[in-house]
Amino acid sequence: xxxxxxEALQQSxxxxxxxxxxxxxxxIASTDGLPMAQNLSGSEDPNRVAAMAATxxxxxxxxxxTLNAGTLAETSVSGSNGQIFLYAAGGKxxxxxxxxxxxxxxxxxLEARDAARGIAAIL
Amino acid sequence: MLNQDRKSWEVxxxxxxxxxxxxxxxxxxxxxxxxxxxxxxxxxxxxMVNDFYSRLNAHENTAEYLQGASSERLRxxxxxxxxxxxxxxxxxxxxKKRIEIGHxxxxxxxxxxxxxxxxxxxxxxxxxxxxxxxxxxxxAFKKIIALDVAIFNQAYENHQLKHLSELIGSERLxxxxxxxxxxx
Numbered sequence: 001x002x003x004x005x006x007e008a009l010q011q012s013x014x015x016x017x018x019x020x021x022x023x024x025x026x027x028i029a030s031t032d033g034l035p036m037a038q039n040l041s042g043s044e045d046p047n048r049v050a051a052m053a054a055t056x057x058x059x060x061x062x063x064x065x066t067l068n069a070g071t072l073a074e075t076s077v078s079g080s081n082g083q084i085f086l087y088a089a090g091g092k093x094x095x096x097x098x099x100x101x102x103x104x105x106x107x108x109x110l111e112a113r114d115a116a117r118g119i120a121a122i123l
Numbered sequence: 124m125l126n127q128d129r130k131s132w133e134v135x136x137x138x139x140x141x142x143x144x145x146x147x148x149x150x151x152x153x154x155x156x157x158x159x160x161x162x163x164x165x166x167x168x169x170x171m172v173n174d175f176y177s178r179l180n181a182h183e184n185t186a187e188y189l190q191g192a193s194s195e196r197l198r199x200x201x202x203x204x205x206x207x208x209x210x211x212x213x214x215x216x217x218x219k220k221r222i223e224i225g226h227x228x229x230x231x232x233x234x235x236x237x238x239x240x241x242x243x244x245x246x247x248x249x250x251x252x253x254x255x256x257x258x259x260x261x262x263a264f265k266k267i268i269a270l271d272v273a274i275f276n277q278a279y280e281n282h283q284l285k286h287l288s289e290l291i292g293s294e295r296l297x298x299x300x301x302x303x304x305x306x307x
Contacts, residue, residue, distance in 0.1 A: 031293055031296070032296045033295070033296040033299055047304075051304070054291070058291030058293060059290060059291055062289075062290055062291070
């Protein structure tokens with residue numbers, strides 16, 4: 001990946017975190033599970049998060065296909081301590097947004113869906 | 124981290140035979156030395172198959188896979204496998220038959236340790252036949268058994284890799300998951 005693309009991806013993540021301060025972390029992975037850019041708050045391993053995100057998105061696509069739900073746009077995981085949103089960024093990437101359990105989901109979707117479209121254009 | 128494709132990943136299905144034959148250096152003379160023992164191998168097949176199924180039936184965990192199956196058909200398949208070892212022809216067609224056997228084993232949920240362990244019977248009987256062809260045949264026989272072990276294992280790996288790749292949409296990601304990379 002070129003330096004220009006890398007910087008553009010990193011900037012999109014900074015912009016996303018600025019727009020939603022309560023978000024704990026964001027990451028962009030390739031669909032084959034490699035991290036391309038990340039801004040995570042904790043001690044999470046970006047390689048591990050990227051591989052898991054790509055796996056979840058890939059499986060989600062398969063479920064959507066099987067159940068005739070069309071092209072997968074996003075999927076999420078909700079736990080007692082947090083929520084993880086995964087957005088398809090075109091056919092090459094996945095945007096991961098990690099948020100606290102009580103986060104404003106509407107705002108997250110509004111900003112992250114727009115960011116995912118921008119990331120898809122970069123990729 | 125498996126973040127880079129390998130040339131070996133491009134070798135799939137029956138093309139693994141030509142790659143491995145090149146790797147192991149199985150030459151025409153060695154192949155002919157085994158082919159020359161074809162008739163002797165056919166004569167030894169019945170005894171080998173008897174030992175093969177005696178052992179499988181004597182072990183509860185393997186006997187389970189034989190219940191309800193046609194004994195005649197199974198014996199025929201093992202006989203064909205045995206005869207192929209002494210056919211003298213080790214090409215893509217040979218590999219394809221082994222891969223198909225491997226895929227059948229995967230589909231019925233047979234752990235790979237059983238077909239590999241059963242090669243012990245093939246080795247016992249095969250060594251006797253190969254000895255009639257001298258050192259060249261004995262050496263060639265060992266190579267062909269090693270080829271079978273490799274193809275069987277590859278068939279299992281390919282089946283699992285293909286299934287996981289289809290499920291998650293990426294072969295490279297599937298390889299990383301199967302490798303346990305990043306503790307996944």
